[in-house]
Amino acid sequence: MPDRTDASSARPSASGRIGVAMAGRRSLSLIRPKRLLAWAITLGLVVLFAFGWELASRRGWVDPFFVSRPSALAYQLFDWWHGGTSNGPLAVHVGVTLAEAALGVAAGSILGAACAFLFRAGTLRGDVFALFVWLLRPAPVVALAAALGLGLGFGIAARAAFATILVFLVAFADARASRPAFETVRWRCGLALAGAVLGECFVARSGIGFLIARAVQQFNAGGVYAALVVLVAIGVVVDLFAGALQRAWRRRAAPIENGARPLDNDQSTASGRSNR
Numbered sequence: 184m185p186d187r188t189d190a191s192s193a194r195p196s197a198s199g200r201i202g203v204a205m206a207g208r209r210s211l212s213l214i215r216p217k218r219l220l221a222w223a224i225t226l227g228l229v230v231l232f233a234f235g236w237e238l239a240s241r242r243g244w245v246d247p248f249f250v251s252r253p254s255a256l257a258y259q260l261f262d263w264w265h266g267g268t269s270n271g272p273l274a275v276h277v278g279v280t281l282a283e284a285a286l287g288v289a290a291g292s293i294l295g296a297a298c299a300f301l302f303r304a305g306t307l308r309g310d311v312f313a314l315f316v317w318l319l320r321p322a323p324v325v326a327l328a329a330a331l332g333l334g335l336g337f338g339i340a341a342r343a344a345f346a347t348i349l350v351f352l353v354a355f356a357d358a359r360a361s362r363p364a365f366e367t368v369r370w371r372c373g374l375a376l377a378g379a380v381l382g383e384c385f386v387a388r389s390g391i392g393f394l395i396a397r398a399v400q401q402f403n404a405g406g407v408y409a410a411l412v413v414l415v416a417i418g419v420v421v422d423l424f425a426g427a428l429q430r431a432w433r434r435r436a437a438p439i440e441n442g443a444r445p446l447d448n449d450q451s452t453a454s455g456r457s458n459r
Contacts, residue, residue, distance in 0.1 A: 248404065255405035256412060263394070263409070270389045277417060279390045280379050283339055284421070287346025287375035292364060294347065295354020304359050313359070320352055325381070332386030342382035342390065349378040365432035372425040376418060391417070 233253045239245045240252035247255070263273035270276070302312035319327075328345050335341035350371045357367055383392025391414050398406030 248402075251404040251408050256409045259403075259405045259409040260412070268394065269397075270393075273413065276390050276394055277413065279339065280376070280383065280392070280417065281421075283342045283346055283379035283382070283390065284372065284375040286339075286343040287350050287378055288371050290343070290347040291350025291375065292354045292371065295351045295356075296358045296364075298351075299355050299358030316352065316355055319348070328382050328385045331382070337386050337388055341386050342379050342392075345382040346375040346378035349374040363432075363436065365429050365436070368429050368432075369422055369425040372421050373418070376421055380414060 236250075237253045240247045240250065259267075260273070263276075266272040268276065298312065302309040304310075304313070327348060331341045331344050335344060353367055353371055353374060354364070357364060379390065380392040380395070383390035384396045385392075387393040387396075391410055394410040394413075395407055398404075398410060
């Protein structure tokens with residue numbers, strides 16, 4: 184009898200989780216066509232803008248010295264990809280920026296959670312530490328990029344430290360407010376990428392920010408916009424990756440919050456057979 188009671192009590196929870204999963208899939212099937220249409224419209228507008236930009240530059244409606252043209256951007260990207268920079272091909276710079284951003288996300292998240300635990304809200308030391316954190320935002324953080332460069336040099340440590348500080352501000356606030364880390368993972372990844380690039384603009388010999396700063400110094404408008412295109416592409420990929428992680432964490436956290444254990448594929452198949 185106890186085994187039968189346990190089985191009957193477990194069966195509704197399993198079927199309920201399967202029903203929630205099926206409802207989520209149906210809603211996703213409705214949202215996906217709209218999202219694909221939005222992406223198609225966006226890409227069409229980008230192509231139309233690039234065509235108008237190229238036409239305006241070649242007809243002399245705008246000065247190509249300041250605004251360049253898409254064909255010059257394409258040539259600059261091709262040149263960078265085949266090693267046309269002073270510190271290796273474009274892939275090396277992309278890898279450096281991504282490494283700095285990844286270090287910033289990891290270190291900033293860990294430090295934010297640890298400091299929120301050590302300096303808890305409602306205590307005197309917690310309130311004092313929170314005031315120091317408050318003094319760092321928002322404008323003084325930007326000035327820290329130059330200071331970190333002077334203190335840590337031109338290596339990867341300075342740029343990763345700046346990205347860490349930006350992520351730390353969000354992670355510390357999340358931990359004090361008892362918000363799950365996955366709720367702001369996309370925001371943290373975006374801040375880490377922005378912090379890494381901004382740090383590279385101040386102190387770096389590699390990275391996307393370094394390419395931007397060098398192009399500005401050389402009055403190379405094509406290089407500036409080409410680096411911007413690369414940065415946008417990296418940002419889209421990072422955001423999509425962070426969004427996938429966020430959705431995966433939410434799917435695993437939802438059954439736990441409801442008092443149930445998340446099902447894997449074998450368990451869901453077995454429960455479906457038992458219901459039949």
